[in-house]
Amino acid sequence: MDRILEVNDLHVHFSTYGGTVQAVRGVSFHLNRGETLAIVGESGCGKSVTSNAIMGLIPSPSGKIVNGSILFKGEDLTKFPEKKMRTIRGVDISMIFQDPMTALNPTLTIGTQLMEGLIQHKKVSAKEAEKRAIEMMELVGIPNPKERLKHYPHQFSGGMRQRIVIAIALICEPELLIADEPTTALDVTIQAQILELFGEIQEKTGVSIILITHDLGVVAKIADRIAVMYAGKIIETGTKRDIFYRPQHPYTKGLLHSVPRLDERGELEPIDGTPPDLFSPPIGCPFTARCPLAMEVCNKVYPATSSLSETHQVNCWLQDERAKQLLAAAASK
Numbered sequence: 001m002d003r004i005l006e007v008n009d010l011h012v013h014f015s016t017y018g019g020t021v022q023a024v025r026g027v028s029f030h031l032n033r034g035e036t037l038a039i040v041g042e043s044g045c046g047k048s049v050t051s052n053a054i055m056g057l058i059p060s061p062s063g064k065i066v067n068g069s070i071l072f073k074g075e076d077l078t079k080f081p082e083k084k085m086r087t088i089r090g091v092d093i094s095m096i097f098q099d100p101m102t103a104l105n106p107t108l109t110i111g112t113q114l115m116e117g118l119i120q121h122k123k124v125s126a127k128e129a130e131k132r133a134i135e136m137m138e139l140v141g142i143p144n145p146k147e148r149l150k151h152y153p154h155q156f157s158g159g160m161r162q163r164i165v166i167a168i169a170l171i172c173e174p175e176l177l178i179a180d181e182p183t184t185a186l187d188v189t190i191q192a193q194i195l196e197l198f199g200e201i202q203e204k205t206g207v208s209i210i211l212i213t214h215d216l217g218v219v220a221k222i223a224d225r226i227a228v229m230y231a232g233k234i235i236e237t238g239t240k241r242d243i244f245y246r247p248q249h250p251y252t253k254g255l256l257h258s259v260p261r262l263d264e265r266g267e268l269e270p271i272d273g274t275p276p277d278l279f280s281p282p283i284g285c286p287f288t289a290r291c292p293l294a295m296e297v298c299n300k301v302y303p304a305t306s307s308l309s310e311t312h313q314v315n316c317w318l319q320d321e322r323a324k325q326l327l328a329a330a331a332s333k
């Protein structure tokens with residue numbers, strides 16, 4: 001399958017007065033063209049930092065990609081100077097954030113904001129830009145688009161504003177869309193409509209999507225594959241079915257505890273304990289302190305990636321043959 005994005009061994013650090021935070025610690029994943037990958041985990045697990053790294057939005061000098069590569073259509077974005085990233089952001093790769101109000105400029109009409117990127121990056125005429133803007137408004141389901149272009153953000157409801165944000169993100173026809181908690185600020189009915197919209201847009205445009213979320217209900221609706229993050233690492237990856245029906249990592253199982261079925265909504269259920277301090281992360285499995293099944297080896301050595309199938313990978317000693325042999329040897333003594 002054609003991979004549009006491949007992230008390899010990404011490490012992102014932030015320097016603070018208290019020391020260095022190792023926010024992302026060796027993250028690798030890929031995204032196939034036209035699919036939706038959800039990156040899930042609790043707040044502070046490194047999922048937003050990962051997406052910001054792809055966008056070239058790690059704030060310098062406090063933040064730094066210290067290792068790894070981010071291949072977008074085969075080219076390493078971590079090697080691109082900021083000037084080149086600016087020609088890619090919003091054009092080849094677009095991002096949607098949680099709060100539609102802060103993403104829009106309250107002093108400019110929706111039409112101006114929609115057309116801005118097109119005129120700037122694609123060098124189209126004002127007339128052509130307006131035509132495209134109207135088409136985009138139609139694509140995201142805003143009635144009377146020609147009229148509505150003249151309106152300001154406050155003249156739209158929260159759900160409509162998020163549709164407009166999505167239209168702006170898509171107007172330059174990006175190949176990759178990153179949506180960071182895109183429905184968290186919206187009420188439940190509107191959330192469902194926006195999620196449906198993502199599906200429709202993907203069908204019509206073929207855009208590849210990375211969805212960052214802590215909400216498994218959202219994931220169940222639109223993801224093809226899921227990567228579960230914990231303490232700066234991806235600890236389990238699989239198709240939606242792998243993760244919902246055959247989760248293997250004790251952390252993934254804990255997250256899913258409150259979601260009995262794939263088609264039900266559910267927030268991530270809190271698991272006892274807290275994630276480790278990323279100023280000095282543990283060398284072994286970061287879930288050891290909270291894991292009901294932790295073994296001696298877990299604390300000492302980080303578990304390698306075990307492939308359970310072509311689509312399903314996990315980092316847990318319980319799935320590692322070598323740990324099973326050690327356990328069996330210990331039991332037989």
Ligand code: SF4
Binds near residue numbers: 250286295303
């Ligand atoms: Fe639990 Fe050990 Fe697996 Fe970590 S590696 S999740 S501590 S069993």
Ligand code: MG
Binds near residue numbers: 043047048
């Ligand atoms: Mg976040």
